[in-house]
Every structure is written in structure tokens, then in C-alpha cells.
Amino acid sequence: MRITELLKKESIELGVKVSSKEEAIDTLIGLMAAGGRLNDRAGYKEGILAREALGSTAVGEGIAIPHAKVAAVKEPGLAAMVVPDGVDYEAFDGSLANLIFMIAAPEGGADVHLEALSRLSTLLMDPDFKNDLIHAESKEEFLQLIDDKESERYEKKARKEETKASDAAPAVHETAKSGAAGYRVLAVTACPTGIAHTFMAAENLEQLGKKMGIPVKSETNGAEGAANVLTKEEIAAADGIIIAADKNVDMARFDGKHVVKASVSDGIQKGEELIKRAVSGEAPVYHHTGAAASEEGGENEGLGHTIYKHLMNGVSHMLPFVIGGGLLIALAFLFDDYSINPANFGKNTPVAAYLKTIGEQAFGMMLPVLAGYIAMSIADRPGLAVGFVGGMVAKMGATFMNPAGGDVNSGFLGALLAGFIGGYIVVLLKKVFKKLPKSLEGIKPVLLYPLLGIFLVAVVTTFINPFVGAINDGLTHLLNGMGGTSKVILGAVVGGMMSVDMGGPVNKAAYVFGTAQLAEGNFDIMAAVMAGGMVPPIAIALCTTFFKKKFTEKERQSGLVNYIMGLSFISEGAIPFAASDPLRVIPSCIIGSAVAGGLSMALNCTLRAPHGGIFVLPTIGNPFGYLAAIVIGSVVGCVILAALKKNKTEA
Known part of the structure; x- marks a missing residue:
């Protein structure tokens, strides 16, 4: 167009x-x-x-x-x-x-117009x-x-692109001369609507780069998605990154790079200044502390990675509800008086009743939000409402015999499945309605997708609820029936898993399992998970403090930060040490985390919030036992690491 x-x-x-x-x-x-x-x-x-x-x-x-x-x-x-x-x-x-x-x-609506709008925005940069x-x-x-x-x-x-394609071999040779990707500066531009400013900023930065003799490539995060996506090779070779955006963009890929952050308007109005800062080497180095983001869009992803990516999108959006709601519920017990009515503990006093009611409502949103954002990750915005409803039907435990729910406990697993089912239902509907006349494009996202998507996901989720509920009930009975030894082993396993890849798939699998058990009322598992996740940074910090000869001066300085990261339940603080010496650091941390997780279970520690580290200590069941578990696990990890590592003077 x-x-x-x-x-x-x-x-x-x-x-x-x-x-x-x-x-x-x-x-x-x-x-x-x-x-x-x-x-x-x-x-x-x-x-x-x-x-x-x-x-x-x-x-x-x-x-x-x-x-x-x-x-x-x-x-x-x-x-x-x-x-x-x-x-x-x-x-x-x-x-x-x-x-x-x-x-x-x-x-x-259909996005056929977006390319034309981006072209206009670009052309207007010509005075x-x-x-x-x-x-x-x-x-x-x-x-x-x-x-x-x-x-x-x-x-x-x-015509230029056709010429470039025909001269592919020489082009590759020239690129090799000027660096792995040929661009000194990479930029990401994005505005809330993704229609005009996104493309104007991208064009301005690239044109200014040509004038300044500094090759610049811009990725646009427009209304139709990311275009001109930056590759891993380009990122690795770039001197600096410019983020000219007024909304969130994928930042994990820029870990360790000099990053200049600015508004999208600055990309248009202050482009030269941004480019100079990006190549100066003085811009702050970005360190990503969250879950790894998806790989570049042009690559074919494996099935496992695709599922993981969609699941993590749901989990990341769900966590604020779980954390906020869980902490409010925990605070309700702190402000209540058990002696008034033990059966109503948590709602005996007005303050406690208020906190617990609000907390329960927020906590209750976790399953619809999980399903909604899994579906949205799969099918984009049309999947959101469909996934939300699927998650709500799973939360209700609706069946065909009792649509109002309450008969079965589909829970977290049901909502997770509903999210994937809802997302792929919308993908299927998009294919079915792909050949509709263009005049009907506008009714697809506002009528056809929500109407048919919500109906179909409700039917499918209602059908699978009894089966998923049976699995959930079986798992709950198994966990409740575990003796002391079995529970300790379970705690050690989930605790150890938190240190296997520190923020990677195994770590996230343990974390999601712990979060899911919160919804089922198994608060001891979440406690073991968080204890296991806190150990790696603390163990490394202890080792850099008490076994200084095992580390360089730079490592000792970095180690001090891990005290804060560990106490805050940020396992990723250990990643730089694990990356530089995986054969010694990872086994030490796994053993220390397993000890902490097992002790947490053995001491009957409980946790109603899925995050917060030491700062949610007042809400933890048996807080002193929990502290002891973390300290002992960290010391064990520290001692093993010290025994495995050689002195730097000996290396």
C-alpha cells in the first residue's frame, strides 16, 4: 500500500x-x-x-x-x-x-497500512x-x-538490495573487514503506538551515522512488531547501543554492552549526541538481571524453547499478582489475633480482614493472568482475552455438569494448559479467516476472534478440567502424604535445581513448580525454592570474603555485591562466577542449595510470597529456622567452592 x-x-x-x-x-x-x-x-x-x-x-x-x-x-x-x-x-x-x-x-485491524505510514515518517526527515x-x-x-x-x-x-544480493560474496568480505557485523552503533526505537516516531527516530539515527562516518543500524519496534531485528553477531561487534524508546523493549540481549537510554523523541532531536555517547565508551554497561529474553526473531526455535518462552511470558506477568497478593495475605496474619477465633485466623480483626480480602482477590488473579499472557505470547493481542477466560474457567473448575465450578481443582496446571490452548485456538482462527474480504478485516479482532475464541477455549477447558483436577488432587495427596524423609528429599531437589543454571530453564522449572504449589496451599515448597535460590550468590560472596587468595581483586570486589543479591533472592548474581569457572562453581552451589532446601523442609518453614528474599522474613513460617537453613547451605557451598578452587597465585 x-x-x-x-x-x-x-x-x-x-x-x-x-x-x-x-x-x-x-x-x-x-x-x-x-x-x-x-x-x-x-x-x-x-x-x-x-x-x-x-x-x-x-x-x-x-x-x-x-x-x-x-x-x-x-x-x-x-x-x-x-x-x-x-x-x-x-x-x-x-x-x-x-x-x-x-x-x-x-x-x-489489518496492518497493511503500517509500512506506508513508516515510509511517510521516514520521508519527512528529508528537509x-x-x-x-x-x-x-x-x-x-x-x-x-x-x-x-x-x-x-x-x-x-x-534496486540497491537486488544489487547487494547479486554481490553477496564481496559484501561478506567487506563486512568481515569492518568487524563482525559492520555496525559500530546499534539502535532500538519504539513509541507507544509504534506508528510514526518509531520510524523517524530510526531513520534519523541511521542518516546521522552516515554523515558522522559511524555505521548505525536501527531496529524498529512498530505497531506490526519488530523489524530490521538486530542479530547476535551485530550486537557482539557493536561499540554501543542506543535505546530510543518510550515503552519496554527486549533488553536481555544487550547484557554487558554500553547502553545509552533516551526517549524516542531524543532519537529524532538529539541523534548526534546519542551516537557520540554510544561510541565514547563512557555510557553505562548494562547488566541484565531478569530471565533471558527470546532469541532473535529470524531464527527457527525448537519446540522446547518455544514452549518455555510462552510460559515465561505468562509467569512474568503473573508474579506481581502472586507477590503482592501473597504478601498482603501474610501481613493479615501478622495483624490478626489468633485467640479471638482460631478457625477464622487472618480475618478476626478489621485490619487483618481487609488485608486478607484484598490479598486473596489479587492472588486469585494469578491463574487468569498466567493463561492470558501465555495466549498473548502465542497469538499476540487477540489471544489475551481468550487466554484470560480460559484461565478463569480453569480457576473455577467448571465442568459440563456444573458450569459454575467448584467440583474439581484444575488450578495452576489447568490455567497453564488453557493459556496454550487459547493461544493456538486464536492462531487457528487467524488462518481460518485469513481469506475474508478486506472490508471485513476490522471485525476479526473485535468480534470473530473474541467470540469464537472465548467460546472454544471455554468448551475445551471445561472438558479437560476433570482430568487435570484428578492429576492435581493426586499430586496434592502425594505431597501431603510425604513423610519427613521424602519431604526433605523434595526440598533438596527443588533447592538444588535453583542452582543448576541460575535463571535458566531448570531454575525456572523449580520456581514455577514452587509458585504453582502456593495456589494449592503448599507453602513449604516455595520456602525451599527461595532458600535454594538465595544460596549461590551468598556462598560466592562468603568465599570471596574468607578465601581471598582464590579470587582476583576484581572478583573480590564483585563478590561483595552478591551479599545484597543473595539476600534479595537474585540468583543471577552468581552467573559471572559460574561462567568463568563452571566446573567448580556450579557443583558447589547445587550442593549448598540442596542443603538449604532440604533443611527448610525439615524445619517446616513456610513462605506465602514467591519473592522478596530476606525482606519478607516476618511473613515466613519459622523464620529463625529458615535463616539457619540459608546460612548453613551458604557455608556448605562456600567451603566446597574453596576446596575445589586453586589459589590464583598457584594457577
Whole structure:
């Protein structure tokens, strides 16, 4: 789709006089409506103003691009207005806006228009083209200028790419000369709507890089997803990274690189400054402490990695509900009086009752949220509602005989399955409705996907609930029936698993198991899991403190930070040490973690929150026993590591 297909003559106005930003917006909305692009003018204006509230869409140099992606839009379109005298659009550089394009995009609609919109944003970075548009004498000339520029720029680019493909071997040779990937600076650009600023910032950084003699590659996180994705080889070879984004982007891949963070507007207005900072070597080195993010999009992922990625998306969004709700429930017991009514402990006093009620409501959201975000990871936004409902049906334990639920305990496993089922149901629906006429594209995300997706996931989840409930009940009976020795072994296993890969799949498997058992009321397993996860950093910190000859000066300094990370339950603090000496560090940590997990079980320690480390100690059952388990496990890990490592002077 070309830009001129989105911009009708009825939606263009030249030589306009407006006195304020508000008047400019109203005029443009009128032009958009005149082009037949809107089904709710007021709703569209609300979306435009909501975007402006995040920050002015003026990009400086006399240009503004207000935009909104909302349900009030009937079909994608553009409106354009030339204001010869300019209007104050709250631009960063203080310039008056002479050229204003307004973008309308339908929420959840087909994305065929997004490439055209990104092209327009890119073309407007050319000052000569901008001036030609401002001085156009007719609407026809205005449209012709856009059409000619788009053809010149993108047909030329296509020919270049064909030439580059035919000369692939020499190109590879040249790239090898200039580094692993040829780019000194890599950039990621993103704005909340992903329509205009994302692409303008990317284009500006790349063009400035050419002028400065510093090759720059920009990845755009637009409304249709990531494009021009950075590869691992490019990241490894780059001198610095620029994140010009107003929303979250995948950061795990930049671990250990110099990263400059800025707003997407800075990518447009302060590009030269950002590039200089990126190559100076003075930008902070980014250290990722969360779960590893997905690999680059262009690679084929194995089935196991795909499942893991979707599951972790659900778990990461679920955790705030579990942590917040679990801590509020735990606090309710602290503020209650057991002697009033032991059977109602946790709700005897008004404060306790309030905390426990709110905590239970937040905690109860964990299963729908888990399922919803698993489905969203699989099927994008249309999967969210379908997964949520699937998780809710699993939480209710609904069956065909009793749709209201309560007969079975589908729980965490049921919600997990509902998330995957819901996500792939939406993927299937997308394929089924792929050949619908374009005129019906808008009803797919707002009617067909939610209606059929919710119905189908509810039916399937209702069918599997009894079977999943039987598995859950069997597991619960098994855990409850475990004797002392069996429970200690279980604690040692899950504790040890937390140290196998410290933030990797095995670690996460143990953590998810512990979190799932919270929902079933098995609080001792979660306690063993957290104890096991706290040991590796603490054990290493102890070893760097008491066995200094085993480490370099730099390692000893890094080791001190691990006290804080370990006490905060951040296992990843041990990763640099494990990576440099895996054969000694990992076995030591596994044994220490297993000891801590086993002792936690043996001492009947419980934990109602899945995170927090030492800071949630008041909410832990048998807190002194828990501290003892962590200390003993850490000391064991420290001593084994010291015995295995040689003095640095001996190495």
C-alpha cells in the first residue's frame, strides 16, 4: 500500500491559519472525517489527545505527526495540513509547526497500512522534501510530490538490495573487514503506538551515522512488531547501543554492552549526541538481571524453547499478582489475633480482614493472568482475552455438569494448559479467516476472534478440567502424604535445581513448580525454592570474603555485591562466577542449595510470597529456622567452592 492510497484530496488543506494546537487538532480531525476514515469522531479525538498527553507528537523542524490507533477509526488513513505562518505544537526545539500529518489506524485491524505510514515518517526527515510540501500550490501537486518521493526513495532502495544480493560474496568480505557485523552503533526505537516516531527516530539515527562516518543500524519496534531485528553477531561487534524508546523493549540481549537510554523523541532531536555517547565508551554497561529474553526473531526455535518462552511470558506477568497478593495475605496474619477465633485466623480483626480480602482477590488473579499472557505470547493481542477466560474457567473448575465450578481443582496446571490452548485456538482462527474480504478485516479482532475464541477455549477447558483436577488432587495427596524423609528429599531437589543454571530453564522449572504449589496451599515448597535460590550468590560472596587468595581483586570486589543479591533472592548474581569457572562453581552451589532446601523442609518453614528474599522474613513460617537453613547451605557451598578452587597465585 502506497502513502497516496491513505491520503485523499478531501483530507488535505493548504494555506491554513490556526491559532493553537487544539484548533489544529480539530481541523485535522475534520479533514480525516471528510475522507470517510472515522466511525466515531469524538472517540478518535479522545485517542489523539491521549497520545498527546504522553508527550507532544511534534518532532521539531516544523513537523508534527499526531496519531492514534483506536476502535473509532473505520479504516486507516491520513490527513495533512500546511500552516504557512506556523502554529505552536509544543515542539522540543521551540519551532512552529508548518506541516502537520495526522494518522488514523484501526485498533486491531489489518496492518497493511503500517509500512506506508513508516515510509511517510521516514520521508519527512528529508528537509528538501518537507519544504516542497509546504510550498505546494495545489492538493494535486502535494499528492504528486509524495508519490514521486516514495517511488524515488523506495524503488531505488529495492534496486540497491537486488544489487547487494547479486554481490553477496564481496559484501561478506567487506563486512568481515569492518568487524563482525559492520555496525559500530546499534539502535532500538519504539513509541507507544509504534506508528510514526518509531520510524523517524530510526531513520534519523541511521542518516546521522552516515554523515558522522559511524555505521548505525536501527531496529524498529512498530505497531506490526519488530523489524530490521538486530542479530547476535551485530550486537557482539557493536561499540554501543542506543535505546530510543518510550515503552519496554527486549533488553536481555544487550547484557554487558554500553547502553545509552533516551526517549524516542531524543532519537529524532538529539541523534548526534546519542551516537557520540554510544561510541565514547563512557555510557553505562548494562547488566541484565531478569530471565533471558527470546532469541532473535529470524531464527527457527525448537519446540522446547518455544514452549518455555510462552510460559515465561505468562509467569512474568503473573508474579506481581502472586507477590503482592501473597504478601498482603501474610501481613493479615501478622495483624490478626489468633485467640479471638482460631478457625477464622487472618480475618478476626478489621485490619487483618481487609488485608486478607484484598490479598486473596489479587492472588486469585494469578491463574487468569498466567493463561492470558501465555495466549498473548502465542497469538499476540487477540489471544489475551481468550487466554484470560480460559484461565478463569480453569480457576473455577467448571465442568459440563456444573458450569459454575467448584467440583474439581484444575488450578495452576489447568490455567497453564488453557493459556496454550487459547493461544493456538486464536492462531487457528487467524488462518481460518485469513481469506475474508478486506472490508471485513476490522471485525476479526473485535468480534470473530473474541467470540469464537472465548467460546472454544471455554468448551475445551471445561472438558479437560476433570482430568487435570484428578492429576492435581493426586499430586496434592502425594505431597501431603510425604513423610519427613521424602519431604526433605523434595526440598533438596527443588533447592538444588535453583542452582543448576541460575535463571535458566531448570531454575525456572523449580520456581514455577514452587509458585504453582502456593495456589494449592503448599507453602513449604516455595520456602525451599527461595532458600535454594538465595544460596549461590551468598556462598560466592562468603568465599570471596574468607578465601581471598582464590579470587582476583576484581572478583573480590564483585563478590561483595552478591551479599545484597543473595539476600534479595537474585540468583543471577552468581552467573559471572559460574561462567568463568563452571566446573567448580556450579557443583558447589547445587550442593549448598540442596542443603538449604532440604533443611527448610525439615524445619517446616513456610513462605506465602514467591519473592522478596530476606525482606519478607516476618511473613515466613519459622523464620529463625529458615535463616539457619540459608546460612548453613551458604557455608556448605562456600567451603566446597574453596576446596575445589586453586589459589590464583598457584594457577
